[in-house]
Amino acid sequence: MDFEPSARAREIHQRAEEFLHECVYPAEPTFAEQVAQRPGAWDAPPVLDELKKQARQRGLWNLFLPGSEHGAGLSNVEYAPVAELAGRSPALAPEAMNCSAPDTGNMELLAAFGTPEQQARWLRPLLEGEIRSCFSMTEPDVASSDASNIAATIERDGEDYVITGRKWWSTGAMNPRCRVAIVMGVTDPAGPRHRRHSMVLVPMDTPGVSVLRPLTVFGYTDRPHGGHAEIGFDRVRVPVANLLGTEHDGFGLAQARLGPGRIHHCMRLIGAAERALELMCQRAASRNAFGGPIADQGVVRDWIARSRIRIEQARLLVLKTAWLMDTVGNKGAAQEIAAIKVVAPEAARWVIDRAIQVYGAAGVSQDTPLAHLYAAARTIQLADGPDEVHIRSVARQELARWR
Numbered sequence: 034m035d036f037e038p039s040a041r042a043r044e045i046h047q048r049a050e051e052f053l054h055e056c057v058y059p060a061e062p063t064f065a066e067q068v069a070q071r072p073g074a075w076d077a078p079p080v081l082d083e084l085k086k087q088a089r090q091r092g093l094w095n096l097f098l099p100g101s102e103h104g105a106g107l108s109n110v111e112y113a114p115v116a117e118l119a120g121r122s123p124a125l126a127p128e129a130m131n132c133s134a135p136d137t138g139n140m141e142l143l144a145a146f147g148t149p150e151q152q153a154r155w156l157r158p159l160l161e162g163e164i165r166s167c168f169s170m171t172e173p174d175v176a177s178s179d180a181s182n183i184a185a186t187i188e189r190d191g192e193d194y195v196i197t198g199r200k201w202w203s204t205g206a207m208n209p210r211c212r213v214a215i216v217m218g219v220t221d222p223a224g225p226r227h228r229r230h231s232m233v234l235v236p237m238d239t240p241g242v243s244v245l246r247p248l249t250v251f252g253y254t255d256r257p258h259g260g261h262a263e264i265g266f267d268r269v270r271v272p273v274a275n276l277l278g279t280e281h282d283g284f285g286l287a288q289a290r291l292g293p294g295r296i297h298h299c300m301r302l303i304g305a306a307e308r309a310l311e312l313m314c315q316r317a318a319s320r321n322a323f324g325g326p327i328a329d330q331g332v333v334r335d336w337i338a339r340s341r342i343r344i345e346q347a348r349l350l351v352l353k354t355a356w357l358m359d360t361v362g363n364k365g366a367a368q369e370i371a372a373i374k375v376v377a378p379e380a381a382r383w384v385i386d387r388a389i390q391v392y393g394a395a396g397v398s399q400d401t402p403l404a405h406l407y408a409a410a411r412t413i414q415l416a417d418g419p420d421e422v423h424i425r426s427v428a429r430q431e432l433a434r435w436r
Contacts, residue, residue, distance in 0.1 A: 035110075036352045042111035048091050049118045049130075056087050057122045057129065064125055065399070068257050075207040075247075077128060077257050084129035085162060095140075095160055097132045097297060099359070103144050103160055109293075109355035113300045117348075120301025121308040122402075123409055127301065128258060131160070135168040135204045138294040139215055142232075142286060146278040151234060155213050164212040165259055169200035169235075170287060173263065178422045180287060181226045185218035185266065187233055193270045194233050196241075201263040202416075207247050208259025211237055216266065217283045230283030234275040241269035251408040292363040292370050295417050299351050299377035302413060303344060305406045306381040310340045312401060313388035327391065336387040347373070347380040368430045371423040379420070382410040 038046070060080050067078035088094055096105045096115055107115070119126040127133035136159055143156040158164045175182035185198020196216055205211050213236055220231040235242060243265040247254055254260050278286050314337060317328035327333050354373050357366035385407045389396030396403045414420050 034353060034356050036356065038111045038114070042107055042114075045092070045096065045105070045107070045111075046114050046118070049093055049115045052088060052091055052093055052130075053118055053121060053126060056084055057125050060084060060125060061122060061402070064257070073256075075256055075259055076209050081125065081128060081257070084125060085131070088130045093130045094162075095131050097137050097293075098141065098144060103140070103156065108359045109296065110352060110359055113296075113352055113355050116297055116300035117304035117307070120304025123301060123305060124257070124402075124405065131162045132297075133258065134294060134297070136166050137297060138290045139166045139168055139213075141293055142215065142277060142290050145289065146286060148274070150274065151277070155234060158212070163210075165205050165208045165210045167203040167206040167211055167214045167237075167259075167262070167264075168290075169203045169206075169214045169264055169266075170217045171200060171202045173199060173201045178419050180217075180284060181229070183217060183219060183230060185216070186222075187216070187218035187220045187231055189220070189273070190270075192273050194273060194275065196233065196235060196266045196269040196271070198266050199245075199263070200266070201248060201261075203262050203264050204255075205259035206237070206244055206262035206264055207256075211259055213237060214242070214264070215277060217287060220283075221281050224281055227284040228281045230287075231280050232277040232283045232286050233271055234277055235266070235269060235271055239269050239271060241267040243267065250412050253405065253408055289363065291417050292358070292366070295370055295374045296351065296354055296358065298413050298417065299347070299354075299373045302377045302381040302410055303348050303351060305410060306340070306344050306347070306384040309381075309385040309388040309403060309406060310337070310344065312403065313337060313340065313384075313391045316388075316391050333391060336391070340384040340387060343380040343383060347377045350376055368427055371426040371430075374418065374423045375420050375427075378410055378413040382407065382414070385410055 063080045064078060067080055071078060096107055096112055099108050119130060119132060140156060140159050143152055147156055159166060171177040172183060175184055188195045196218055198218055213234055215232055216235050217230055217232050219229050221229050245263040245265050248261040248263060317333050318326060320327045351373050354366055354369035357369055385403055389403050389407060392401060392403060395401060
């Protein structure tokens, strides 16, 4: 396994590190102030537009598309350290560099399966950062951890598809710049379990599309990035030309989308854990209790040591997975993708939790990024499939060798 990045990748990583220290970290207080001054606004505050300009000027744009004519051509291994840096400031850095979910996964789908017309209408504006998008797969009335449960229907009617159903956790759908949803629904109810679904592109202004309500995550609305929404589709009619890929291949498209999405989440979580560990060490070294620095307490040293160990273990597994995706493809890396989706969120959540403990009451306040980092890490243990589903996948693939 070779994790050595190219000279170009090292240079991009250095630029990204400078971008965080010179632009992103100093903008975090401004971001918080602007969000507080714009109650009810679901789009990004002005400071993010300035960061986007800076990122583009520094060549830090669309780095997530490996080997694509649309992206920077970085491999997964080369992108991993850059994504890790973005995870250190999840409210600002990913969107500033146009590599935030769900747009990344949607762009990957459009780049791989979109027609030239679909790419011109949706992919190009997404790559330029002119619009946002959402992905409507999860449903409130079924166990969505098993995608074959999806109940929304996509029925053929002449030269149109008619979509009926209810989706939720459609990230970004509250954003006024969200222009299109990729909707997964049943097109062949009698078909084989994994050949029943299709995906269609649905413009958000299509009659019958209703954004019903925003959803909160541990009380966070994620307003500046368009939140998470519940959406109703009431006999929504779109042209057959809006089909993404081929009919009845929606499950396969979902797997193609979720593999890179999962590793990107894990890459960013390593960065979140690193920042939490830095904050933990700074706090432990600067605060005194019971006659000396908190850092001299054995239990705190244990937390710091175990945090470093967990981060390094998770990072190595993420890099191995990225290397496999680069060399044998996403299908060949399926077991590792499932494994990191369990390991990375758990490691990050543990480290952030220990950092909160070292900070005491300040750790759960808005005065540090720790509470937001914790909410994000805990949520990723559900997003793109809960831990239990991935553990089941790892076990199934392991047992298959003995049957």
